[in-house]
Amino acid sequence: MALLVHSGTAAVDLSASQTYRDDISDVLMASLVVEPNLMGIVEVAEEFSAEQAHWVEDSLNPYKFTALNSFATLASSTSYQTASFTVSQADAAILDVGYIFANDAGVGQPHTTSSLDEQFQVITLNGQTVTVNRNFGGASTLTFTSQTTGVMRIINRPTYPNSDLGKDLSKARIAKVNYINRFELNVNIDSEQIARTRQGYVPGVRDELGYQFQQRLVELKRVMGNAFIYSKAPNVYAGTSPNIDYQTFWGLLSWLDGTANTSSTPTTTVQTLSDAVINTNVLSIYRQGADSNIIAVGPSMAQRIGQLYTDRMRLEQSDTERGFFAQSFIPSMANRHYLINDLYISDGSIGFPAGTTVTNAFMFILDMSRIRIKPFVNQFFYVVTSPSFRDGDAVRCLSKWSLEVRNTGSDAGFAHLAIQNLS
Numbered sequence: 345m346a347l348l349v350h351s352g353t354a355a356v357d358l359s360a361s362q363t364y365r366d367d368i369s370d371v372l373m374a375s376l377v378v379e380p381n382l383m384g385i386v387e388v389a390e391e392f393s394a395e396q397a398h399w400v401e402d403s404l405n406p407y408k409f410t411a412l413n414s415f416a417t418l419a420s421s422t423s424y425q426t427a428s429f430t431v432s433q434a435d436a437a438i439l440d441v442g443y444i445f446a447n448d449a450g451v452g453q454p455h456t457t458s459s460l461d462e463q464f465q466v467i468t469l470n471g472q473t474v475t476v477n478r479n480f481g482g483a484s485t486l487t488f489t490s491q492t493t494g495v496m497r498i499i500n501r502p503t504y505p506n507s508d509l510g511k512d513l514s515k516a517r518i519a520k521v522n523y524i525n526r527f528e529l530n531v532n533i534d535s536e537q538i539a540r541t542r543q544g545y546v547p548g549v550r551d552e553l554g555y556q557f558q559q560r561l562v563e564l565k566r567v568m569g570n571a572f573i574y575s576k577a578p579n580v581y582a583g584t585s586p587n588i589d590y591q592t593f594w595g596l597l598s599w600l601d602g603t604a605n606t607s608s609t610p611t612t613t614v615q616t617l618s619d620a621v622i623n624t625n626v627l628s629i630y631r632q633g634a635d636s637n638i639i640a641v642g643p644s645m646a647q648r649i650g651q652l653y654t655d656r657m658r659l660e661q662s663d664t665e666r667g668f669f670a671q672s673f674i675p676s677m678a679n680r681h682y683l684i685n686d687l688y689i690s691d692g693s694i695g696f697p698a699g700t701t702v703t704n705a706f707m708f709i710l711d712m713s714r715i716r717i718k719p720f721v722n723q724f725f726y727v728v729t730s731p732s733f734r735d736g737d738a739v740r741c742l743s744k745w746s747l748e749v750r751n752t753g754s755d756a757g758f759a760h761l762a763i764q765n766l767s
Contacts, residue, residue: 377562378687380569382596382640382708385684388724389716389748395524395591397718397746400517403756404633407498408448409435414493415478426467428475436472440511442502444480448495463499518756522604522746523577524720525593527568529560532738553737561741569688572747573597577604596708596715599749600762607753610762617645617707617766619652623676625709625761630677634751634759640684640708642691645766649673649683681709692767705766711759714751720744 392398415427431439446463464476503510533553541552549555575595594604601610615621622639629636641649650670672682692705719725728740751759
């Protein structure tokens with residue numbers, strides 16, 4: 345929001361001696377500013393005290409695995425037949441004797457004599473080689489063709505009577521880290537200008553130092569809003585200054601575009617923003633086990649989202665208002681999403697060269713329960729003032745914090761997506 349106006353002085357007589365006072369209107373608004381809305385809705389987490397903020401993420405053992413080669417063909421028979429295939433080392437670690445699985449593409453399909461309807465039971469594991477009984481639980485006289493390489497779904501994990509300790513399924517936590525980022529604003533004003541305001545020679549401004557601090561604070565929020573979205577950490581924290589001293593954190597985009605977490609994958613297809621784009625990406629997050637709740641875009645994309653649905657069913661009629669507006673909407677997965685319109689998210693409105701529209705708009709689909717601002721201990725936001733021999737006064741504001749974004753890639757499942765190249 346814009347700040348209330350000050351009367352102040354004109355630029356020509358600010359801190360200039362032997363000038364007359366201008367009485368300037370108090371009635372209008374002053375600074376033009378849009379708040380960084382996305383950063384503004386992020387909750388503040390517990391403090392940290394090191395050079396980096398650390399956290400760990402848990403991942404569940406998957407219920408799917410990939411067959412790396414085709415199974416042998418099973419001809420008509422009156423008895424079970426076996427087949428063998430190989431899996432990756434990671435997939436071999438989650439399988440055990442007795443497990444029952446089926447081709448993921450055929451799970452839940454109507455019963456047929458197709459191989460996609462077939463279920464299998466693991467009878468032996470030898471390294472990465474899996475041997476199975478084919479046609480588990482089915483009619484053994486059916487003929488099943490060769491199973492092709494593909495994704496298999498674990499249907500059941502039975503155990504046997506008087507069973508002993510089985511395979512350990514515990515998983516190590518995945519360590520993540522982000523760096524501290526230090527922000528500052530400084531105001532340094534001579535004593536004469538401070539005296540003018542305190543004596544009433546600057547109408548509407550009783551304290552020039554305090555007023556300038558307020559204006560610079562607005563600028564700091566804009567800087568932090570951009571850093572929250574786009575900041576990157578230096579390649580190395582060694583060598584010559586400023587790489588060591590001027591430390592920066594990984595921002596939201598860095599966590600989602602494969603930079604901070606190499607297992608994260610943004611959507612980069614050039615496409616026009618539509619309800620299908622939103623629904624497809626919300627579904628991708630849902631399939632990972634997450635429940636997103638925020639769509640964050642720039643102003644041009646916010647306009648487009650407001651115009652996606654043109655039907656007139658169930659719209660309240662009004663004789664005085666017409667237009668398009670979207671505050672929240674429900675995609676195809678029926679989980680309500682709130683629309684965050686943030687000026688600092690790139691919306692494709694820039695031109696390069698002049699007059700050329702660049703398709704570079706972003707859309708973030710986020711689960712806000714997994715994003716937190718982590719303040720440095722006792723120094724999230726503080727002000728420093730001190731007397732000196734200088735003929736003036738100064739004030740400093742510092743803010744030290746990092747950003748925690750959980751579940752950003754395939755290593756522990758993703759709960760957020762960055763969609764690029766929208767128009």
